[in-house]
Amino acid sequence: MTKDELSKFVCADPTRNAICEAWSRGKFSYATDGYILVRIPRLSEIPDKETGPDVDNIFPKDDPWEWFILSEIPIEDQPICSSCDGVAVDLKCPNCNGRGKYKSEKKEYDCEECDGKGKIDCSKCLGTGKLLPVGIGNSHFNYALLKKLQIISSCKIGPMGASDPAWLKFDDGDGLLMPIRV
């Protein structure tokens, strides 16, 4: 995995300074968005970062009951989101009724809900159009996160139960995926 590939898994929120970029420690380089964690053999171009969290101790001590190959899990068969009927994106913003603005005391303001665009993504399916919980083994996972993991072609997933992060393994590293409670 290259630095660019690893950096796809950092947190997009720049205010979360500890995890908004990849970091190295000891033998490994890491990236996480708080839901997916990826750990690969240390890349020399990724520096140590003191504020990067210590994560080695949260990896499972025992193997999971079963490993599932991510590319073989039929996640595209996931039922469509009942909230938006699968439309997912560019829904009319209910806060401003699609206008993008609202008037208050003769002044016009941008709608904060949609940033003035008048359209929003479905909040129930996070703009994916699919029901989010996907059952794998003894756990459920977020459809959008499983889609994101598909960029790691060799990824397999070992569920560790309803509340513990699942173990991920791939050709040149491993990682964790938070389950969702249903």
Ligand SMILES: [Zn+2]
């Ligand atoms: Zn709006």
Ligand SMILES: [Zn+2]
């Ligand atoms: Zn939806």
